[in-house]
Every structure is written in structure tokens, then in C-alpha cells.
Amino acid sequence: MKLELGNIFIHDIQFDDLSRVENGVLYINEEELREHLLEDENISSVSFDIAKPGESVRIMPVKDVIEPRVKVEGRGGVFPGVISKVDTVGSGRTNVLKGAAVVTTGTIVGFQEGIIDMSGPGADYTPFSKLNNLVVICEPVEGLKQHAHEKAVRFAGLKAAAYLGRLAKDLEADEVESFETPSLIESFRQYPDLPRVAYVQMLQTQGLLHDTYVYGVDMKQSITTMLYPTELMDGAIISGNCVSACDKNTTYHHLNNPVIRDLYARHGKELNFVGMIITNENVYLADKERSSDWSAKLAEFLGVDGVIISQEGFGNPDTDLIMNCKKIEAKGIKTVIITDEYAGRDGASQSLADADISANAVVTGGNANMVVNLPPMEKVIGHVKLADTIAGGFDGSLQPDGSIVVELQAITGATNELGFNRLSAR
Secondary structure (H helix, E strand, C coil): CEEEEEEEECCEEEECCCCEEECCEEEECHHHHHHHHCCCCCEEEEEEEEECCCCCEEEEEECEEECCEEEEECCCCCCECCCECCCCCCCEEEEEEECEEEEEEECCCCCCCEEEECCCHHHHHCHHHHCEEEEEEEEECCCCCHHHHHHHHHHHHHHHHHHHHHCCCCCCCCEEEEEECCCHHHHHHHCCCCCEEEEEEEEECCCCCCCEEECCEEHHHCCCEEECHHHHHCCCEEECCCCCCCCCCCHHHHHCCHHHHHHHHHECCCEEEEEEEEEEECCCHHHHHHHHHHHHHHHHHCCCCEEEEECCCCCHHHHHHHHHHHHHHHCCCEEEEEEEECCCCCCCCCCCCCCCCCCCCEEEEEECCCEEEECCCCEEEECHHHHHCCECECCCCECCCCCEEEEHHHECCCCCCCCCCCCCCC
16 A cells, blocks of 8 residues: 655644735634534534644643645545544545644643644643644533533544645645555565564553544454554544553554654565554553453464554553563564653652563653643643643642643653653663
């Protein structure tokens, strides 16, 4: 399967009477987009703001981050099973508004939501400080239950991203990237002497606002399966969870998964990237055993020499991570795991809740318990008082001068377990 991404570089966002993309500027008609999002009866109000790199702006609590994309050629549409019909995606041409993003915020849904600072020390910990962000502030109708609230905000962000993406449908791309995964037989023929490598992506599916959706299906209802990596680039997987902000995979992370990009970059040179396996992170032991058994079985079926495994979340999912690792290693397949650490503020505690001798090749995204001081910003988009209650915050996190003392856990993407961050250790 082959997918081309047509990147249209966005260096500014402005509100205007006509929504369009012109000379690298994304213009947005606020009222038109607001009417589109208010079609959801569960949302009482929608407002918009803009946050640009380097500005003294803080966004919180952040629900999701989404990159605007649109199908130009090929089957299906972006975010299939949610915004578009349920067609298999991952082929043809998709245009991307590169450098722009939709960020959703508003009244908090679950306490594990985070902070994006556009400048200052906090900006160094999140990749989203480097983007031109349209912030969508959604407030629910009175009395709306948490799960319905989460769904309403999730859909609002996806609808906003799809709306912006459609503005690029007929534009000529500034850059075209090409990604292709051949059939298993063809991949053997092309690179018989290169080590065969697969990617196992663990998806957060613990329920209670900890969900991830694949083609619109809650992944905890599915068994471990295989996807073409290019399907992610068309939005086959979307975030629907409120796990700790530091290691949550937003929809933007799925669309731009760096593990997949790095494996494609080395494909045909250092290794033979044969494809990917997606598996869930359920709560009960029987479900964990089933899913990890299937991960190992599929890795063996693909005939690979090595596997990269990425985790999402911490604590309970550490068990899934180690199960996947040791069972795949038991098949004679080398593994590298990507995780982060909750090692205490002094870094002296056990980093993971589970361990095994087979987990001897580890990439870490950093210690989520490390404490940082975020200075006050001139402008806050959202609700700053939630600093004391979000995961990573505590009573007294919000200082009288507007600064916030929190663990990295509270910063969106700070210790991301796809390696989509700037922290690691050797």
C-alpha cells in the first residue's frame, strides 16, 4: 500500500471573513466554523483563539491535538468511521496543513489533561509549542455526563480539523512525501538480506475515559491485529483518552508517529520494515494474556527478526508492555521497548511497575515525576485554576503570581512514549 502526503506549510493563522489557505497563511471564518460545531446538541458554546510559537500563552486543560488533513486521491477520507465513511485508508494522496493544529480545551473532562505553553521553559517540553494552533474552547450543556462530554469534545476537534483540511483539497503541495509497504512476499523478494522488523503499537484502552478508536471502534473491544502503517497517516487511529498528558498519544501523535517514520526512512537501507501490529492495554489479566499472546503470535507469523514496542500510559499498562516484550522475545525475536518513567521526584524509585530480564533494550522518554516551574503567561486560554487538580499538579500548584509548579506529567507530550519529545537517557 502506497500513500503520498502533500505537505502545505502553514506559518500563520488568522481570523477572516473567508476560510482559505493563501501564501502559507490559514484564514478561518469563526462564525462558519462555530455553526458547524454547534450542530452537536451536547455543546452549549464554542469559541476560538489562536496560539502561535513564542507567544506568552498557556493552553489548559488540553483534551486533544489534531493535524488538519484531507484526502485528495484514493479511497476513503480522513478519520474513517468517525468523520468519514468506514473505508480502508492509507493509499492515494492526502494533503496536510503542516505547521498547523487544532487544540481542544474547555471545562475539564478527566483530571488527566494537560498544559501547553507557547513560550518559556514549558514550551521546551511539548512539541505543540512549535505549531500554529487554532484552539477550540468547547463548553458542554449543563448536566452532561463525562463520557458524553468527552465524545462531544473529541468530535468537535476532529470536525474542526476536517473543516480546515478541506481548505487544502485543491492546493498544490509545497512538498510530497511517499510511504509504501509492499506485501509480505514482495518484501521478502526486495530485501532478502536485510533484517525484517515490525512495529507493535500498544493503544490505551483501559476504559473510564481511557480509550483509543480504530476506524471508529473502541480498541478494547478488538483483538490484536495488523494495519498498514500508512493507515495511521490517514487517521485510522484517533485519541479518545484522558491519560496523563505527558505520555498520552494525541491524534496528532498517531498521524505523525515517529517510530513509523523512522522505520520507513531506514527501510531498504538498514532494515526491511514489514508492517505493524496494534494491540490494546486492557485492565483484566485474562485480557492482557490474550492480547500479548496474539502480539507474539503475529510477530512470529510475520517472520521478523526484530520488533519495536511502544507503550501508552503507565502503571497498569507496564504489565502489558513487559508481557509483549517477554513473549515476543521467547519466539526468538529481538525487542526494543519504548516507555517513560515514574521514578519519583528524586528519580530514585522503580521506574516501571513491572520488569523482566528480557527487557534489556529500552528507550525512555524521561521521568514524568520531575518537577518544573512554569512562569506566568500574559494570556491563558481555558481554565488555569485546574492546575491544582490535574494529574501532575497538587494543592498549591497555582502560585499567586500565575506561575505553576507541576510535575512533567502535566505537560502535554513531555515524556511521550513514541519518542515524540526531547527527553531521553542512555
